[in-house]
Amino acid sequence: MTISLAEFAQDRRRTLMAGGLALVLALLLGAVLYWWAFIRFHPPPSIFDTPVDDVAGYLSLDDFSQLPVEERMRFLLGFADRFRGLSQSESAVLAGFLAGLSGPARDQLLQNMKTLAKDILADGARRYLELGTASERSAFMDAWLVEWMKTGERMTRGKERERSDGERLAAIKRDGQEESARRPSDGISLDAGNAVEFLDFWQREVETTATPKEQGQIVRFLTDLRDHVLKPQG
Numbered sequence: 001m002t003i004s005l006a007e008f009a010q011d012r013r014r015t016l017m018a019g020g021l022a023l024v025l026a027l028l029l030g031a032v033l034y035w036w037a038f039i040r041f042h043p044p045p046s047i048f049d050t051p052v053d054d055v056a057g058y059l060s061l062d063d064f065s066q067l068p069v070e071e072r073m074r075f076l077l078g079f080a081d082r083f084r085g086l087s088q089s090e091s092a093v094l095a096g097f098l099a100g101l102s103g104p105a106r107d108q109l110l111q112n113m114k115t116l117a118k119d120i121l122a123d124g125a126r127r128y129l130e131l132g133t134a135s136e137r138s139a140f141m142d143a144w145l146v147e148w149m150k151t152g153e154r155m156t157r158g159k160e161r162e163r164s165d166g167e168r169l170a171a172i173k174r175d176g177q178e179e180s181a182r183r184p185s186d187g188i189s190l191d192a193g194n195a196v197e198f199l200d201f202w203q204r205e206v207e208t209t210a211t212p213k214e215q216g217q218i219v220r221f222l223t224d225l226r227d228h229v230l231k232p233q234g
Contacts, residue, residue, distance in 0.1 A: 044071070047078035052090045053097040055079060060101065060109040069119050073151065080155045111209070118209045118218075120148075125214070125221035141228045145172050176229040 044058055044067065056079070058064055064072065086094065101109065124144050131137045146165045149172065153160045161168075210218060 044075050047075070047082050052082070052086065052094045055082070056094060056097055057105075059112060060105040062108060062112075064112050065115045069116070069123060072116055072119075077151075077155055081158060084158055114209050118214070121218045121221065122210065122214045125217040128221050128224070129217055137224070138228065141225055142169055145169060145225075145229070173229050173231075176226075177232070 044064070045055055047055060058075075059079075064075070067075070083094070128137060128140055128144075131140055146168050149168050150160050
């Protein structure tokens with residue numbers, strides 16, 4: 001069977017078109033695979049089944065800040081638990097990793113921590129301002145302070161201290177009031193007491209990560225929180 005020149009040319013065009021389509025599909029598939037492997041959101045690694053430098057490295061990825069606040073705090077608490085149980089070799093690896101962290105990776109790590117602080121404060125401020133009465137807001141501030149004091153205990157000690165919420169709250173207010181009394185000429189200082197050091201930290205480091213709306217809400221919340229802590233107990 002003979003094939004005319006026109007038929008040959010038509011078959012050739014079909015072959016080239018099919019080959020071109022296959023090439024385009026291959027390029028698209030490659031782009032999708034590249035996106036999936038390198039550009040897409042990366043979930044946090046397993047805290048205890050991943051090399052310690054990879055776990056620490058996740059803190060310097062923008063993906064960390066895309067997690068909900070609860071998941072970011074859970075990751076940090078898990079990392080703190082592992083850090084307390086590091087072997088000598090793992091400690092050396094972690095120390096070397098942190099010492100070598102520089103440039104954009106270091107900047108992203110610091111930005112992630114600032115963003116986390118902002119998100120914690122923004123969430124607290126939003127919930128606080130949704131409350132309608134002074135008694136509700138007072139109770140919320142007490143609960144918020146106690147909650148984050150417990151979180152700090154779990155992160156630094158691995159467990160909460162054996163004391164009641166009332167004792168924690170009394171200690172927070174006592175420390176704030178004692179610090180304020182030591183500097184009467186300053187009045188109510190922005191950094192009086194551990195609980196209200198948030199104000200100074202916020203204004204110095206975190207404010208630029210917030211939207212104008214978040215800034216207004218957080219300043220209102222922290223100002224009320226400071227006054228609440230330093231208010232003389234009846």
